[in-house]
Amino acid sequence: MAPLRLGLIINPIAGMGGAVGLKGSDTAEIIARARELGAEPQSPRRAGEALAAIYAAGLPLNVIAAAGDMGEHEAREAGFSPQVLGTELEGDTVAEDSVRAAQAMAEMPVDLILFAGGDGTARDLVRAIGGKVPVVGIPAGVKMHSAVYATSPHAAARMVLRYMRGGVTQRELEVMDIDEAAFRGGAVSAKLYGYLNVPYLPDLVQGTKAGGVSSDRVSLAGIAARIVAAMQPGQLNILGPGTTMRAVANELGIDKTLLGVDLVRDGVRLAGDAGEKIILKHLNVAETDSAAAIVVTPIGGQGHFFGRGNQQISAHVINQVGIENITVAATMEKIASLRDSLLHVDTGNQVLNRELAGWRKVITGFQTESVCRVAI
Amino acid sequence: MSGKQSDFQAARWNEALIMELSETGARGIVPPAMDADIAAAVGDVVAALPAGARREKLPQLPEVPQHRVLRHFMRLSQMCMGFDVTTDMMGTCTMKYSPKVHEHIARSAKLADVHPLQGEQNMQGLLELMYRFNKIMCQISGMDEFTFQPASGAQGIYTNACLIRAYHESRGELAQRNEIITTSFSHPADAATPSVAGFKVITLMPGEMGYADVDALKAAISDRTAGLMLTNPEDTGQYNPHIREFVDLVHEAGGLCAYDQANGNPLLGKVRAGDTGFDMCQFNLHKTFSAPHGSLGMGCAAVGVKDFLRKFLPRPLVAEADGGGYRLDYEQGEGIDKIRAFIGNIPAVLKAYSWVMSLGAEGLRAVAETAVLNNNYMLKRMREVRGVTIPWPANNYPKLEQVRYSFEQMFKETGVTSHDVIDRMVDYGVQHCMPSHMPMLVPEPFTMEPGESLTVAEMDQMLAALKAISHEAYSDPEKAQGGPYNASTTRIDSDVPEDPDCWAFTYRAYQRKKGHWTSESRRKIERHSGGY
Numbered sequence: 001m002a003p004l005r006l007g008l009i010i011n012p013i014a015g016m017g018g019a020v021g022l023k024g025s026d027t028a029e030i031i032a033r034a035r036e037l038g039a040e041p042q043s044p045r046r047a048g049e050a051l052a053a054i055y056a057a058g059l060p061l062n063v064i065a066a067a068g069d070m071g072e073h074e075a076r077e078a079g080f081s082p083q084v085l086g087t088e089l090e091g092d093t094v095a096e097d098s099v100r101a102a103q104a105m106a107e108m109p110v111d112l113i114l115f116a117g118g119d120g121t122a123r124d125l126v127r128a129i130g131g132k133v134p135v136v137g138i139p140a141g142v143k144m145h146s147a148v149y150a151t152s153p154h155a156a157a158r159m160v161l162r163y164m165r166g167g168v169t170q171r172e173l174e175v176m177d178i179d180e181a182a183f184r185g186g187a188v189s190a191k192l193y194g195y196l197n198v199p200y201l202p203d204l205v206q207g208t209k210a211g212g213v214s215s216d217r218v219s220l221a222g223i224a225a226r227i228v229a230a231m232q233p234g235q236l237n238i239l240g241p242g243t244t245m246r247a248v249a250n251e252l253g254i255d256k257t258l259l260g261v262d263l264v265r266d267g268v269r270l271a272g273d274a275g276e277k278i279i280l281k282h283l284n285v286a287e288t289d290s291a292a293a294i295v296v297t298p299i300g301g302q303g304h305f306f307g308r309g310n311q312q313i314s315a316h317v318i319n320q321v322g323i324e325n326i327t328v329a330a331t332m333e334k335i336a337s338l339r340d341s342l343l344h345v346d347t348g349n350q351v352l353n354r355e356l357a358g359w360r361k362v363i364t365g366f367q368t369e370s371v372c373r374v375a376i
Numbered sequence: 377m378s379g380k381q382s383d384f385q386a387a388r389w390n391e392a393l394i395m396e397l398s399e400t401g402a403r404g405i406v407p408p409a410m411d412a413d414i415a416a417a418v419g420d421v422v423a424a425l426p427a428g429a430r431r432e433k434l435p436q437l438p439e440v441p442q443h444r445v446l447r448h449f450m451r452l453s454q455m456c457m458g459f460d461v462t463t464d465m466m467g468t469c470t471m472k473y474s475p476k477v478h479e480h481i482a483r484s485a486k487l488a489d490v491h492p493l494q495g496e497q498n499m500q501g502l503l504e505l506m507y508r509f510n511k512i513m514c515q516i517s518g519m520d521e522f523t524f525q526p527a528s529g530a531q532g533i534y535t536n537a538c539l540i541r542a543y544h545e546s547r548g549e550l551a552q553r554n555e556i557i558t559t560s561f562s563h564p565a566d567a568a569t570p571s572v573a574g575f576k577v578i579t580l581m582p583g584e585m586g587y588a589d590v591d592a593l594k595a596a597i598s599d600r601t602a603g604l605m606l607t608n609p610e611d612t613g614q615y616n617p618h619i620r621e622f623v624d625l626v627h628e629a630g631g632l633c634a635y636d637q638a639n640g641n642p643l644l645g646k647v648r649a650g651d652t653g654f655d656m657c658q659f660n661l662h663k664t665f666s667a668p669h670g671s672l673g674m675g676c677a678a679v680g681v682k683d684f685l686r687k688f689l690p691r692p693l694v695a696e697a698d699g700g701g702y703r704l705d706y707e708q709g710e711g712i713d714k715i716r717a718f719i720g721n722i723p724a725v726l727k728a729y730s731w732v733m734s735l736g737a738e739g740l741r742a743v744a745e746t747a748v749l750n751n752n753y754m755l756k757r758m759r760e761v762r763g764v765t766i767p768w769p770a771n772n773y774p775k776l777e778q779v780r781y782s783f784e785q786m787f788k789e790t791g792v793t794s795h796d797v798i799d800r801m802v803d804y805g806v807q808h809c810m811p812s813h814m815p816m817l818v819p820e821p822f823t824m825e826p827g828e829s830l831t832v833a834e835m836d837q838m839l840a841a842l843k844a845i846s847h848e849a850y851s852d853p854e855k856a857q858g859g860p861y862n863a864s865t866t867r868i869d870s871d872v873p874e875d876p877d878c879w880a881f882t883y884r885a886y887q888r889k890k891g892h893w894t895s896e897s898r899r900k901i902e903r904h905s906g907g908y
Contacts (some may be wrong), residue, residue: 056854151784151819154791154853165901267819336815341560341581359595361578367571370560370579371592 003060004112004164006049007133008071008082011098011117014141015042015286026120028094039145043140044074046153047116049166051078053157060166062109066101069098095124102128109133110200112163114156119143119177126175126194134170134197136160145176145308147301147337148196155267163199170197171216171244172243174300176309191257192241192309219331220244222366224251227329232290236282237264238321240296240310243331248295261312276314283320294318295327303338306356308347315349323355328372335370349376384805385894386864387454389894394438394448395883403892404442411709431901435607446681457807459669463834465754467778467823468563468611470641470663471807472669476729478666482723492718496703502722505703506681506694509729517637517657518650519680523689524661524720529638532658532677533605534569535690535715538605539656539681541573542688542711543632553630559588561610561780566636575602582817586768587616601631607639611813612767613751613775623653632656634683639825642748642776645741647678656681665728690715719893732827746828747777750835754826755779756840762846763789766817778825780818787820792849792856794820797842800859803840853873872900 016034020173033314054061055078063080065071068088085104098121105113106129113133118141123136138150138156150156152275157188162168172195179191191356200216224247231237239245239262249256252267260273268363271278295311298305306313318326326344335341353376363368397637440448458464464471481487490499509524525530537556544550555571559580567577578596580588587610604626609615616622625632630842635649635657641664649657661667669675681689690712717805735743754775758764764785766779783794794811801808814819819864826835849856860867872878877897880886893901 053853106608152788152791154789155787158791158793158857165903332815335581336817340584359592361595364579367576368567368574368579369596370581371588371596372581373583373592 004060005062005064005108005110007102007108007110007113008047008063008075009066009075009098009101009105009113009117009121009125010043010047010069010071010116010123011115011140012041012044012069014121015046015253016040017142021057032186033339035057042070043116043138044100045112046140047071047138047287048074050114050116050157050160050332051080052073053154054160055079056163060160061164064105064108066097070101086195095120095290099128102133105129106132112136112160114138114160115370116140116153119146119175122146122175122196123147123177127195130304131172131197133197134163136199137196138164143180144179145190145301145302146297147173148175148198149301159199169200171200172196173198174242174295174309175270176299178221183329188310190304191311195243200358202309216331216333219333219365220247221251223329223331226366227295227327228252229266229326230292230297231267233266233267235290236270236292238279238294238313238317239306240291240294240313242297242309243275244297244331244334245295248329259309261310269358274312276317279312279317280320282315292321293325293327295329297330298334298338298343299326300334301337302344303342304344304346307348308345311348314346315352318347318351318352318356323352327354327363328360332364332368334365334372335362335372341372343372344376383425384803385429386457386802387451389451391448391451391455393883393886394440394445395436397440397444397448398438399548400439402439402441404445406455408802409565418518419706419755429803457802459829460805460809463830465782465824465830465838466615466807467664467810467825468639468813469669470639470660470757470777470812470825471829472641472666472827473671474666474668474727475731475734475830478727479668481730482726485503486724487726490722496697498599498703500701503694505729506719506722506725507696507702508724510694510733512729513678513680516644516648517680518652519646519658519682520650520695521658521686521689522678522680522724523693523715524676525690525715526658526677526679527716527721528675529563529658529660529663529677530565530569530717531596532660532679533563533565533634533636533638533640534572534840535677535679535712536605536636536658537570537573537575538636538712538715539679539685539688540570540605541575543685544602545686545711549630550602551640553600553783554602555596555598556602556629557593557596557604557626559606559610559616560815561587561612561815562607563636563638564606566605566607570603570605576600582768584768585771586612586614588623590618594682595624597629599629599630601626601629602636603632604605605634605636607636609639609642609776609778612780613778613825614768614771614773614816615776619652627653631876634658637690638663638776641825642744642751644744645737646744656685661724661728664733667724667727669744674721674724676721676728678728688712692719694719725863745827747826748774749765750826750828750830751775751777751779751824754824754839755834757835757840758824761839761842762786763792763848764822764842764846777827778823779822780812780820782818783820783822786846788847790853790856792853794822794869795847795857796857797822799850800845800856800864801841802860804844806838806841868904869900875900 013031017030063075063082065075065082067084067086068369072084082326102125113135116138118243136156136159138153139149175193176190226332227248228251243258254269256262257273262272263270263274299308345353357374357376360374362372364370423637459471492723513522526535544553554576556575557578558566573578578591585588608619626633632655635654637659640659657680659678662669687708687710689708691709692706693703697703765782767782787793800809810823875897877893880889
């Protein structure tokens with residue numbers, strides 16, 4: 001078998017802001033400020049750790065690295081003789097450089113892209129390649145809201161090595177990012193930017209196979225069937241973003257905006273990618289007595305089911321629908337991926353947040369539920 | 377065996393399947409030919425068989441000389457580990473010494489030759505033993521009646537689910553009461569078996585202390601609640617101190633409470649299910665009560681109930697006969713009838729009875745105390761192993777019989793997983809450990825239960841092995857990821873047992889599947905056949 005072709009992209013400035021308390025590294029001014037404060041780049045060191053572990057395994061591997069400090073240097077440092085893409089650029093890396101490198105790798109194509117960075121870097125990859133090439137992420141950023149990253153550089157190395165041995169499936173995991181300017185100002189406003197395909201290694205991911213169900217896909221089908229069965233005639237259903245809600249739409253046989261909120265009544269999609277105003281408009285003209293319902297799923301790896309990636313379902317919307325009409329659904333695998341199995345809400349309204357906190361039933365399958373703790 | 381070095385070497389026989397050893401015509405024993413007069417007197421015995429019962433073709437049985445049969449099974453036994461060979465702390469399994477004298481008693485012709493259909497009047501001794509053990513189990517648990525029909529722990533838990541179903545059905549409430557509540561660190565059978573029995577299942581996730589709290593239960597309880605089925609302590613070794621309140625809340629809601637006591641070892645003589653308000657419980661005789669485990673011996677679950685549930689127990693039970701002696705009592709079975717044929721795996725009951733009688737009440741209490749003491753010794757010493765953490769630091773009470781440790785820190789720092797550690801343990805001549813039941817809520821889990829049988833020296837041997845593996849993980853992670861090196865087989869990745877194409881439980885299934893693999897299955901099989 002031909003050696004695996006491994007693409008390597010390092011965002012060399014990822015993580016610089018964090019060490020000096022700047023909450024992100026997305027703009028040239030922030031980078032300059034971080035340097036003034038004495039920040040050292042984080043991602044080359046962390047990528048180097050992962051690459052050294054991969055090199056030590058001694059398996060045949062063709063490394064295709066972005067030029068200069070975007071991969072080439074660290075690959076050589078680790079012992080590889082990489083094929084180099086592009087030429088080294090003057091000055092600091094910008095997002096476009098990551099995008100161009102990833103696109104070039106997808107065209108070759110490489111079998112797998114190993115990248116180091118933070119939420120911004122993951123966003124660049126979504127923009128460049130979407131789900132075309134599987135990726136393994138080395139966590140090196142300041143903001144880490146995305147579920148796509150391995151838990152450490154060593155964990156990332158382990159994923160690459162297992163992927164090389166074949167027989168590995170993939171799954172879509174969330175790429176989130178927050179508005180850095182707002183974050184530096186103390187407010188968190190996270191958005192769901194898309195999904196990347198990440199190798200799925202049952203013995204390297206926590207919480208595989210709850211209750212004997214053989215795959216995420218099977219649990220998703222069960223969840224979707226359960227939610228559709230509970231829909232009432234005439235009821236306005238507000239479906240949040242995500243792959244779980246896409247499964248619900250599949251069960252109904254309708255289209256779904258993966259990253260947006262869709263409105264559904266009697267199996268018909270009334271609005272796709274609806275903003276807060278549209279949702280409120282539909283709530284206000286609800287013609288039947290059936291209460292409206294909100295159906296959402298938490299973000300993988302971090303657990304927010306309100307306030308991250310679905311701000312359209314605002315505190316106003318939630319209050320109007322009523323918290324007794326909220327359904328939260330997640331596969332057991334997703335719940336197990338959360339630290340201490342904790343869910344979170346951040347609706348921007350402290351009174352509402354407190355009402356939503358505590359213990360809540362989460363649908364995990366056609367005939368199964370889990371009672372999970374919701375923290376603010 | 378020092379336990380400090382990986383100087384153990386298991387036998388590696390590369391033994392063929394017994395079917396593959398078969399050679400046509402090979403015989404172990406050639407019986408003498410039948411005398412002509414006998415043959416004439418008996419005639420054609422096969423002719424008497426009805427056509428439907430007659431074989432068209434002879435069965436495919438292996439034809440192997442006697443000494444080769446002996447070698448075959450001796451070789452397989454040499455490639456096995458387990459409690460009788462080495463230190464074994466397999467978590468959630470309650471591994472302990474099974475006294476060999478009990479094997480001898482169980483194999484005596486007096487028991488082995490009893491036929492399950494022979495008359496009650498000529499198996500009075502066996503019935504008396506069952507009757508007396510029933511009374512003992514009632515004393516241990518605070519229940520009023522036991523059945524020994526279930527042949528495994530999961531079948532015992534399933535029996536509990538069926539009892540709950542039968543009870544609500546008898547009251548006409550089954551259509552409404554269709555939800556069973558369990559907890560995330562109870563044995564998975566507490567969720568799986570009610571699901572098989574037709575219930576919806578609600579699982580309570582752990583709170584800050586690592587066990588489900590009362591508010592979680594309140595969020596789950598409703599007029600649809602049929603019952604509560606859980607272990608306590610859970611798989612984490614943590615005892616839920618709110619258990620009495622759990623039971624009361626479920627009772628107030630109209631549900632029944634079943635105590636899965638597969639983790640019952642630390643409770644003997646300390647806590648009784650009946651006193652805690654439970655309506656039914658279940659013990660694995662092949663765990664706590666020392667009847668051997670797994671392929672060494674048949675399983676048997678003892679399922680106990682309070683009086684008001686007696687009529688729902690599977691039939692028959694053993695009762696006192698009028699005018700002395702014992703009889704089989706068929707006056708129950710409302711809604712269940714049978715879980716399994718006859719009255720149970722008698723040899724397992726006999727071994728458990730012998731174990732209890734040899735220990736007495738004080739001895740049973742000493743079992744629980746020693747098991748808890750050993751576990752807390754391990755807990756303290758495991759803190760010396762680099763990369764190991766104890767989940768839920770807020771809960772620093774002593775644990776009961778086992779602990780679910782985490783190798784997450786080691787994984788983050790070295791890339792070595794708990795599965796790597798487990799696979800490497802065999803090279804140090806100790807039995808590997810159990811990671812966790814599913815779902816794996818504790819990252820990189822590792823569950824150890826030392827039990828009461830082990831000496832301090834044996835526990836120290838295990839600690840030395842784990843320390844050596846940890847040192848290797850931090851100094852030579854590639855090596856730590858590649859074990860086992862000296863075991864009877866190489867590593868088997870978890871994607872193999874999860875793929876039905878990769879396993880076969882019968883030779884017929886093996887022949888059917890062999891060579892008909894998907895490309896993915898073939899890759900897995902080739903990956904594993906290389907190193908053998």
